[in-house]
Amino acid sequence: MINYRISSVEGYSERIGELVSMLEHTRAVTLKDISDLTQMDLDYLTDEESNSIGALLMHIASIEFVHQVITFEERDINSKELLKWQAALELGHHARETIKFNHLDFYLNELALVRERTLSQLKSYSDDWLFEERQWDNGVRHNYYYLWFHVLEDEISHRGQIRIIKRKLQQHN
Incomplete structure (x- = not known):
């Protein structure tokens, strides 16, 4: 069941717990959206330049x-x-050629393994860590909170693409 409340998850500092709540909500919605997909659905390309x-x-x-x-x-x-x-990071041609023929369980496992490490590691950090400032080589300053916000926004953005592909799949079938 998807939790529609953002609250601090027990076992984490307050703000990190809220971040974990958002990460987990985002993932739960993504998993719900893909729960009924077949291997053919997962590999479907809307055109020769799209991502599956x-x-x-x-x-x-x-x-x-x-x-x-x-x-x-x-x-x-x-x-x-x-x-x-690399193929997954860059998407495009290389991803179309190499990321295919996998069943849903393969993708669920990859997502779960990565998330398991995230949740485990975040337990060892304090809220102050989220606000530690760093600087990229181009001089732009950022903090860890922003970087983890980007993880959320990236998943939400690509979930929108997944929903569009699913609509096209329904039209195609």
């Missing part, structure tokens, strides 16, 4: 993974990690 729902789900997992590395380990992803996640 499966690729978008892997993208959601990849963005969260990259933000784990950036915020929890304070580094960029390495070449080994890039091998696993």
Whole structure:
């Protein structure tokens, strides 16, 4: 059942608990939206330049993974990690060629594994950590709260794309 209240989740500092509540709500809605999809639905392309729902789900997992590395380990992803996640991060042609023929359980597992680490790691941080300022190479300042907000907005944005693809699938069938 989806929780439609934002509150601080027990086991986390107050603001991080609220962030966890938002992350979990966002994911619950995404999972509800994809719960009935077949492997063919997950691979469906609306045109030759589009992304599949499966690729978008892997993208959601990849963005969260990259933000784990950036915020929890304070580094960029390495070449080994890039091998696993590059197609999902970039989407487009490479994703169309490599992210396919997987059943829903594959994507659910990838999303769950990444989220499990996020939730586990966030338990060890305080609210002050969310507001720690960093600076990108281009001089733009940001904080960890913004980076985790981006994880939320990215999933919500791609869930909108997934809904559009599902509507086109219904028209196609």
